[in-house]
Amino acid sequence: MTHIRTPVTIDDPANRIDFYATFLHSNRRVALPIQQYLAQHWPQRA
Structure with missing residues (x-):
């Protein structure tokens, strides 16, 4: 059984978060x- 861990970085200096999915x-x-989708629709700075 192979598990893949793929990072998707959200580049927002005020709210930096890295999403990882294991599947x-x-x-x-x-x-x-x-x-x-999460990376593209992350709230932008005001």
């Missing part, structure tokens, strides 16, 4: 788009 290789196509 089975077969579920990569499900988990990665969720991570990418």
